[in-house]
Amino acid sequence: MSVIAPLHFADAREAADLAAFLGRLLRYDRAAAVRLQAGGGALAVFGRPPSFEVLAIRTARLADVVELDVTVSAGELLEGIEESAGKAVVPGAVTGPPWAGVLPPRGGWAPVEGVPGAPALRAVVAAAVAEFRARDQALPQERRNRAERDRIGRDIWSRTVADTGLPLRAVHAAQSLGFLPPHEVPVSLLAAGPWLRLRTPYGSVALRTTPTLTLTPS
Incomplete structure (x- = not known):
């Protein structure tokens, strides 16, 4: 080796x-x-x-x-x-996991309009976390289980941000991984084919999706 x-x-x-x-x-x-x-x-x-x-x-x-x-x-x-x-x-x-063989493209990215700034994104995540906790606490004891919590999570985190097609789970991931720190940072959203990429100076999160996007000529 x-x-x-x-x-x-x-x-x-x-x-x-x-x-x-x-x-x-x-x-x-x-x-x-x-x-x-x-x-x-x-x-x-x-x-x-x-x-x-x-x-x-x-x-x-x-x-x-x-x-x-x-x-x-x-x-x-x-x-x-x-x-x-x-x-x-x-x-x-x-031995790499399956995802390691399917990475985002290196080039061909175009800006996507409509992504909010960092403070607004953090506020959306905070509101979603609060909603999850409230809905979880409102569950009757017999339904307070992993399957029910997963259902609530899918409902909340699959919502998209503004009209961008970016799932809220991607913003949550960016914040959880330190890419959206608690101060003002530039944020951009890019698209390349079926891929979306939320980028800040601290890192990016990318995912495959097929939304209808409004692109800004670069």
């Missing part, structure tokens, strides 16, 4: 940010795998947190031009990150 050279980040903060992302991902799945793609001095890390049904994408700048495409354990990658040194030891490859 070939040995992959350590990745050296352009800035130690890149290593810290990647470590934070992996830590959040592992809270949802302790056995999570991530796919790494590096090229042109940049690294893209793809993960799939359970229940959100989206792909999470975190990018980082590298100090060297490295070509890499491998699926690894998220936990082992986190253990191999040396934040103070700004580098990461890439663990051995693992």
Whole structure:
């Protein structure tokens, strides 16, 4: 088995940010795998947190031009990150989950109109969480089970944001993974074929969908 050279980040903060992302991902799945793609001095890390049904994408700048495409354990990658040194030891490859073979396209993205700003998106998520809790508490004892809670969750998180076709679960995922921090950040929504991508400076979430979209010429 070939040995992959350590990745050296352009800035130690890149290593810290990647470590934070992996830590959040592992809270949802302790056995999570991530796919790494590096090229042109940049690294893209793809993960799939359970229940959100989206792909999470975190990018980082590298100090060297490295070509890499491998699926690894998220936990082992986190253990191999040396934040103070700004580098990461890439663990051995693992058999990737099915999602790792179907990634969003690298190009061809066009802006989608109508996405609210970060404060409005966080407010929508907060309202949805409050609604879920209220509906859960209103359930009679005999119906307070996993199946009923899943039904309520599907009803709430499948709703779309404004007229964008973006499911609310994607915004919830972005906030849960630290891509929508509690301060003002630029937010954009992009589309490429059947894919939608909600992007902030902290990361992106992407999903396959087939809504009717209004695009803005780039």
